Amino acid sequence: MRMGMRVLGVVGSGAFLLGGAAAPGFALAPEADLAYHGYVSMAAGSVDVRFTPQNHGPTAVSDATLRLRWSAPLADGQRLPKQCARSGERTVVCRTGALAADGLGEEIGVTVRLAGVPSEVTLEIDTVWGGGAVDRNHANDRQRVLALDTGDSYVF
Structure with missing residues (x-):
């Protein structure tokens, strides 16, 4: 008799499992809870973003990628940190490292120049890739911040 995992029922995205060892080729993804906290400020069309990535666990992540997306287009010729790259008219992606x-x-x-000098910009931050881990808590890895062209810092 072959012992394996049996699905008893499915509710939403979860499944109730019964049985012994997992079936061959079936593996559960590790779980990590990524978060980003920092600030954004804007003055004369230049936007400065500083943040610290955090992993609440329970699994370590070898690397992750997050996206910074502005509501206004970025100017041409950005100078970005080595772990970041422009990926669209309004978007930059950055690696977090381990x-x-x-x-x-x-x-x-990350400091970027906007095309023109808008009076405000919205910055959205979210995880693109979590290093192969599943993040079930998106309340802290998806941020949306409005920054006014005042030079003031807006915390997220």
């Missing part, structure tokens, strides 16, 4: 479980990553600073 994030230990229940640990902080290195602070990441």
Whole structure:
């Protein structure tokens, strides 16, 4: 008799499992809870973003990628940190580097010039890739911040 995992029922995106060992080729993805906290400021069409990635665990992540998306187009010829790259008219992606479980990553600073000089800009931050881990808590890895052209810092 062959023992394997049996699905008893499915509710939403979860499944109730019964049985012994997992079937061959079936593996559960590790779980990590990524978060980004920092500030954004804007003055004369220049936007400065500083943030620290964090992993609340329970699994360490070897690397992750997050997206910074502005509501206004970016100017041509941006000078970005080595772990960041422009990926569209309004978008930059950045690698976080390794994030230990229940640990902080290195602070990441990104300064961009906007095309023109808008009086305000909205910045959206979200995870594009979590290093192969599943993040079930998107309340802290998706941020949306409005920054006014005042030079003031807006915390997220």
